[in-house]
Amino acid sequence: MAPGINALKTFDPPLHALDGREIEGVRRIGKHLVMDVSGDLHVLVHLMSAGRLQLYDKRASLRDRTSRLLVRITDGRELRLREFGTKQRAWVKVLTAEGLAGDDAVASLGPEAWPEPPDDLAALLAPHGARPLQAVLRDQHVIAGIGRSWVDEILWTARLSPFKRGDDLDEDDAAALRAAMIERLGGAIDHYEGVVQLPIPDKLPLPLCVHRHHGEPCPRCGTTIEAVHYEDYVLCYCPAEQTGGRVLKDRRLSRLLK
Numbered sequence: 001m002a003p004g005i006n007a008l009k010t011f012d013p014p015l016h017a018l019d020g021r022e023i024e025g026v027r028r029i030g031k032h033l034v035m036d037v038s039g040d041l042h043v044l045v046h047l048m049s050a051g052r053l054q055l056y057d058k059r060a061s062l063r064d065r066t067s068r069l070l071v072r073i074t075d076g077r078e079l080r081l082r083e084f085g086t087k088q089r090a091w092v093k094v095l096t097a098e099g100l101a102g103d104d105a106v107a108s109l110g111p112e113a114w115p116e117p118p119d120d121l122a123a124l125l126a127p128h129g130a131r132p133l134q135a136v137l138r139d140q141h142v143i144a145g146i147g148r149s150w151v152d153e154i155l156w157t158a159r160l161s162p163f164k165r166g167d168d169l170d171e172d173d174a175a176a177l178r179a180a181m182i183e184r185l186g187g188a189i190d191h192y193e194g195v196v197q198l199p200i201p202d203k204l205p206l207p208l209c210v211h212r213h214h215g216e217p218c219p220r221c222g223t224t225i226e227a228v229h230y231e232d233y234v235l236c237y238c239p240a241e242q243t244g245g246r247v248l249k250d251r252r253l254s255r256l257l258k
């Protein structure tokens, strides 16, 4: 069932093609989840920032406004794609193997940031010009799997400015960036495996050091974490360790002052 009618982005094969089949595994491609279903079908899911894929013992109430997609399993359980907040952004596609390989969301992805980021990140980022690291590292076509939270964490761990140009990494910068990707993305998965119990909670305990921590002391050096506010997200960094002590212009403040 697809109560969040906008969530289902494909119609061929239909959702009912999943009836009676077996879920063979779940894996990740970039920021997407893939459920592999017997008979060579694949359910591609993007949770966006507020979605959860949760397994329940009982069927959902039809009044649950967070429900986007409900898959009933023969043992009585129900797999639910739920999404919190007012926006409907999470999406699902039911695809054949060929459809999955050719799907835009998958086919256009850059190399995975985890577990094995590309050896030479300087070479990977160089063709993308003067774009700042905080933008180019979130570009899924350049490198796959890093979003807004983790880009702040990775850059802080690597002690690199979020506004350093992507085509201006020396060997040490690139090595620090690569090590930070492995450490922080791998560390997040270890953390979740340790603390998250079933059923998966609505709110995940994110192991973040700087993202969403502006105004608080940097856990490494004690300097106050600063932020740059954008329309729909906030970038956080430690000025002492990442920008040579400079506090970057906060766009929200400068807009208010105009």
Ligand SMILES: [Zn+2]
Pocket (backbone or CB within 6 Å): 218, 219, 220, 221, 222, 223, 238, 240, 241
């Ligand atoms: Zn610091």
